[in-house]
Amino acid sequence: MMVFPRRRILFPLAAAVALALAGCGSSGGAVSGGLAKDAPIVICGDLALSGPYAQIGETDNWGATAFFKHLNATGGIQGHKVSYVVENNQSSASQAELIARKCILSEHAKVIVGPESGADTEAALPIAIAYHTILISLSSGWQTNGYPASELTSWGFPGFYDVFYEDQLASVQNLIVPRHLTRVALLEDNCGPVCLTNQGSVQALARQYGFQLVSTQIDQVGATDVTPQVLAMLAAKPQIILFGLVPGTDSITAIRAIRAQDPSIPISECSACELPSFIAAAGGASVMHNIYVLGSMQDWLTAASQGTSPEARATADGLRQYFAGMRAAGLTSEDQLDNSQEGWDAGLEINWAMTSAGTLDETAVMHKLQHLNINTLGIIWNRTPSDYENISQVLAAMETIAPDGTATLYK
């Protein structure tokens, strides 16, 4: 009498177990070591496609998409195609963390590209580290963002150089030193530790190159007016004003406030200010007079093509490939071409690491990345396991805006 019910239970139970095992089987096994022969490598973008960082996230996404499309067209990595998927972290730290998990657990990604802000990276990094998944952050500043020290030399890597530092260095090398300027003022954003480090960077450069930082002012991100800061800076009688600002409305507000008080003092470096949309928003090319920009990709190519060193030639080649790849992916507007290098660079690093490791095993790839030694569109990496941010050179080009609105190379 008791047997009958038990058998009725047993059968569905067995079926359930079988299904569960089957489910397990299909999802597991893909992660470590080799992939099945034709399985694609999944690269997952944890990027901001909405919210305050959407502009950066979109360009990063364009660059990455174009790169992996280009890569697939030329054979992929070790014979495997790359499947690049992007998830929207909505410029939110909690979402960035969730997306990291989603990338790893649902998409079975080998590498995460992104996030693009310090807060979002700091949230997602521990997840990547916990799951031994490589994460290439596109947030500017690796050691200056305030991440816990243990995370700086682990599974997460900077995908781009510290643009803030590089901006100041470019200004010093291209303008301050050649013109023998001695009094320099700095306007920095309050976007976080990496922005506030601008002051320290410029002070160090001042000691090194023999000029004086006469005034440092802080601008709250999104402020409507910075006249108080401008007046304070101008009171110290600088010869040039350096910017350490987040690209966007802050640059316009600052330029307006400065030009209202002083129509001709040089301003450098204005990030993303060569974009036609920005120039129009700022009020036209005439407003951009005497403002210096750390160039568009096109001008980097021009400068690199004119160079004779092997690094310059390699940079020029890389940039030509970048333009070709972007156009092939249908991303042809000037705004797109000018700005999408970060995503492309991340792709370059991943490709290099996996190819030179000879295997897709994540530990091996990670070790390769710890010794990253390539030229990504003008950034010459010399990474060591104890200093992920080590760069020997950045072949960047400084520009000004001509009266007709085009960006021209500044020599």
Place this chain on the structure above:
Amino acid sequence: MKFGNLLIAGLVTGSIYAVFAVCVAVWYRVSNILNLAVGDFAMAGALGVDNLVRVRNWPLPAAIAATLAVVAVFAYAYDQIVLRLAQDGPPNGRRQQEGIVITFFFTFALSFFIDGIAKVLFGTDVHAAPALWGGNSLSIVSGLHLERAGLLVLVCALVSGSMFWLYIRYTLGGKAMEACGENRLGARIVGIDVRRYRRIIFIGTAVLAAIFGIVESPITGYTYLSGATISLTGFIAAAYGGFRKPGRALLAGLAIGVLEALLGGYVSTEYGDTVMYAILAAMILAWPRALGFESAVSS
């Protein structure tokens, strides 16, 4: 002339706050709804004109006219579809919304919606409408500088604020509008078509906000998310004008702008804004009635 330049900068920023405060105050006075979407209409106006002029190469006047027309039509549609249902539903029906708690959430949702559409249409970069009055900043006296766009905004603020004040005080239409806000039922009883006034004023404040955005955007630049900040500052300035009085809202906006500039210049560029908000909060708590709020029931 530090003080002078700070004052001018403060007045310019203040007039930006002021124009939107006027929009909020006028609208609230007539409909008892707080419009949290004024900034978004401003952003739509500015970005729309920029798009037409820069991307599609329209002449500026045509672009402005077209953009304002689109804003007006959209405001009309919103009034017909949403506000009508929200405010004019059957009495005692589920639909009749009472209390400010619900009513301003509609405009809050509207602001989200407009921002989302703007993102799709205009993308995520910074834009601004072309400057209406180009050229270098004006030197008023030696050492005092004023941007042309800033002067334009200041003039706009004063003109619009005064116009509304005059309209409401001295014309019949203005008084009718006011009646709608004071007592809807009473206004209807005496024959004022409350719905029509509400529709007119909603479209009016939307278009006005769009105009202000077009005039103001060259000063700061807008992204598709800028509307929220503008709405917020407009709301705060209107609050300090007691919400119902456009004239006082105008003055409040100017005062807040000047206060912000002076605090930034003399107290701290880092903490100036924080101090300002603390002062504003303290003012409301200390003198709610003087600022025009209904008296707190304290016991």
Place this chain on the structure above:
Amino acid sequence: MKALRSTGLLVVTGLAVVVPFAQQYAGTVFVLALCYAIVTAGMAVQIGFSQQIAFSQSVFMGAGAYGVAMLNTHLSMPSLLATPIVMAGAGLAALLLGSVVTRASGLALAVATLMLPLIAVGYLSSAGYLGGSIGTPLTGNLWEGASTEATAVGNGLITVAVLALVVFVCTRILSSDIGLELYVLGVDEPTAAAMGVRTSRRKLELFVLGSVFAALGGAVYAGTQLFVPASLVDPTAELTLLMMLFVGGRKSILGAVVGALAIQYLYGASNWVSVNILIVEGVLLTVVLLADPDGLAGLVAALARARPPAPAAVPLERTNGAIGHARLDVLPDSQRADGAIGTLKLLECIGVGKEYGGLAVLDDVTLTLPGRGLFGLCGPNGAGKSTLLGVIGGSVRPSRGRVLLDGTDVTRLPPQERFQLGVSRTFQAVHLIRGRTVLDNVAVACLSSHRSSLVRGIVRSRLAEARAKAAEALDYLGMGQLSGQDVSSLTLENQRMVELARAIAARPRLLLLDEPASGLSGPQRERLAEVLRAAGELACVLLVEHDLDLVARISQKIFVLARGRLVFDGDPEDFRSSDVVNSLLQGGRGGRVPPP
């Protein structure tokens, strides 16, 4: 039992999701949503139910999160231990802040608290030790398990447990007698005060409750997400919380939870949705609010509730035998009423004057009322009758003079205190609370919870007792069968009678009635007259009325105010024949006071 049901549902759902899925993407989304739900549940009580709009929750959520992060990072304290410490700190801060902030009401409160996120953002951006504009990480999970799986499940279960506790507490409060106080406070603060609700204290308690739960949500957030972004205190974060509340259902605790879940799941729904999240959220909020201002919860409640056909409003005449002298004898069991027998001076107004900006609305009014009796107060429009009632009731502070209640000087006493001393009133416009039944409207006056703290509402509710007393009062007036109806469906006459029932249900010593007959027909006035006569035998009733015939017939004594002064004070006979009175009233009414 509603509380147990909601909590049980939550626990079961929570377990079903957390145990199998804690470590997976879907599970982590769920847990994150619950962190927000802890905050929105408190907001449902504070903002939704009690309509105290404050924009302070994101700041307290941030404070809770940063608190746990700091304790964990600098003192190596386990996050689970840090959580109650942080809650206590938040409670203290909320008490201090709230005592200042809740002095304001309505829009003033909203604008004042709007400054809080702005101030917090400004402070944080320069606070290096807190990680500046970026935020601060921590390493302490709420539950430190042996494996990541165990940790994830543990975190999830603790989150569910915390939310369940919060939901339980909030639901208990809302369905208790204090919940009724809070509801009335939210809809109509002056009426709440007149009915004895200690409005200032309740507002402070609500602020503290909302803040403490927000901090708790932040603490749980920190312990499960392990990173506190500075953007947690943004105004945008506050707006997102409000969106969650309003989509889900602002007056419903479970609604608030559902709102948090809905919005959080929406974020991860699909790339199209998340990229266009602003459009989606805007449309969603608009549609939901249009469908039901009480959000999704309201919609569900409306669908689930089998709407009983609204019974036809029963006119008083048809309430068979409900009012008659026999019934009226049943009511007087009030000790207060007995205690006042024979008091010659229950109410004294001595030289009361009231000026509004130079205009004297009341001028040297002196009158005395005994412990029992029915008294009329008449006068032309604008004479100051309602103001005088306000002075006696406590909602108007006189510029001059004194008010004594049974010998005690109550001039400075607020309305709720006078209510406790036995003063009850009705208003010129009907001030019933929409959204509640007739029974609950009357029960407001019968609550015994005024002196109790909010916390007591969690433990014990005497709402049933209050409702029983209310039912008695309704029966007394023959309104018993209307108990279950929503007040908005009543006729004007019935509304006035309900208001009267409410005033009577408080068993007052002094009953102030402001034009109770206005809008009533002849027969209805007769009914009213009977009730008033009966009431006059139990307490002191001061009746403001324009219907001079009615007043003259039922009052023992009549006072006449004209331009703020007392011009007549005497019995109905003298009233009818007084020349002063007739000339005064002739101007407006065109005729003599009709003979009896």
